[in-house]
Amino acid sequence: MTDLAEMALVSAVVLAALQGCAALWGRLAGRWMVADVVWGLGLAAVALLGLATGSGGGVRRWVLVLVVGVWGGRLASHVWGRLRTQDHDDPRYERMAAGRSRIATALRVFGMQGVIQWVVSLPIQVSAVSGDPHGLRWAVAIFGSLVAVGGIALETVADRQLERYKRQDPRPVVMDQGLWAWSRHPNYFGDACVWTGVYLVACSTWPGVLTIISPVVMTALLIWGSGVRLTERAMADRPGYAAYQARTSAFVPRPPRRG
Template sequence: MGDFAWMALSSAILLALLQIAAAAWSRAVGRWAVADIVWGPGFAALAILGLLTGHGGVGRRLVVAALLTVWGLRLGAHVWLRSRGHSDDDPRYAHMAQGRSAPSMMLRVFGLQGAIQWIVSLPVQAIAVSPDPDGFLWCLAGFGILLAASGILTEAVADRQLQRYKAQDARPPILDTGLWAWSRHPNYFGDACVWVGVYLIAASAWPGPVTFASPVVMVALLVWGSGVRLAERAMADRPGYAEYRSRTSIFVPWPPRAG
């Protein structure tokens, strides 16, 4: 456990430096939403840290570093491209900033994000210092790899479909085709699969099983935190959304109910 503690401390230091840099960038451009851009790449940096400085089994370290680098950089690029051309800050942060000083907001946005990243990255830290699994436990790791990879693909496809929908000049009020016909939030579902998968990879060797807080926190954030809950609230009054909601699964993709 001493090696795990050292990796946890190294990860905390790296996250602190990343969030300080993100806070400085945020103040330079006058937008708190910079936090969303650095969210994914922060995890990629942690996975690379584990690959380069950890001494656990090289197989899982390589796979997880590859998966999270692809996931994190794609997500960061997607959020950055989505935010280009918008002079106003994200309404979530604008609402949060009301009545708060800049130092208070920095702590609330970047300090909290760093703490959450540290908790969610616990399986990555465990993988960095634990041996590759023996025997049938490779099946658990293999299932985790497949789940994480499918989550990355699901999230990327869902984001691409949403991007194409928003680019239409005359688009329907609701996106209900492709993955969005089976789930109202397939991008968030894909994200959840990534982190459940990473946890399963970690759980195939000690001390991975004790890092279960990671998928619990991530799924809770995606469903009840800043993900599904806020998106549902924002879409509630859109024409046709009530009917779409009545026939489409909220999270886990499922064949739509007949109207």
């Protein structure tokens, strides 16, 4: 448990340093949304830290650094591309900043994100200092890896479909093609799958099962935090969206209802 305490402490220091740099970058760029760029990178950094310094089994450490590294790098690249092409900040952060000082907003945006990153990364931290599974427990780790990889693929395809939709001129009033015909937020569902898979990899050995808070927090944020809830609120008045809501699942993909 000493190794776990050390890993938890060093992970917290790394994430705090990253968020401090992100806050400075945001100040220079005049954009709070740089927080979204470092979200995935911070979690990938914890996985890399676990690979480099962890005392646990090597197989899971390599699996997690590859899975989380690909996930975090792709997400950072996707958000960076959006940041470069927008001439305004994300409305979510504009609402957070309204009526608050710059310091208070920075603490809320970057400080809160650092804490959440630390909580979500708990399966990575535990895997870094615990041994690899034995026997049938490998099936849990393998299944978790497949769930995580599937989540990355789902999120990637959904984002690409959405980008193609945005480039259409003229374009349909709502995006209801491809994966978006089965879920109104397939990218967020893919994200939830990634962290459910990471948790399953961790819980293939003790005490990884105790890190269930990670996928619970991530899924809660995706549905009720800055993901589904805010997007639905922003889209509520768009023509045709109510009909889209009536026939399409909000989160978990399923065939559309026939009206």
